[in-house]
Amino acid sequence: xxxxxxxxxxxxxxxxxxxxxxxxxxxxxxxxxxxxxxxxxxxxxxxxxxxxxxxxxxxxxxxxxx
Numbered sequence: 001x002x003x004x005x006x007x008x009x010x011x012x013x014x015x016x017x018x019x020x021x022x023x024x025x026x027x028x029x030x031x032x033x034x035x036x037x038x039x040x041x042x043x044x045x046x047x048x049x050x051x052x053x054x055x056x057x058x059x060x061x062x063x064x065x066x
Contacts, residue, residue: 002051011023016030031048
């Protein structure tokens with residue numbers, strides 16, 4: 001779970017107006033939009049890692065950094 005400050009920084013990074021009813025949906029729609037752009041892939045993976053921590057994520061994260 002993200003703190004309010006973390007959420008605000010995340011929305012700012014992805015250029016989403018915070019406080020809107022659709023903020024979360026807008027963020028989801030911006031993730032993984034360009035699978036050929038490694039920066040977009042990396043940033044999308046980082047968002048998912050922050051929102052969903054589960055055993056084994058470090059292995060996947062390390063593979064993305066190869």
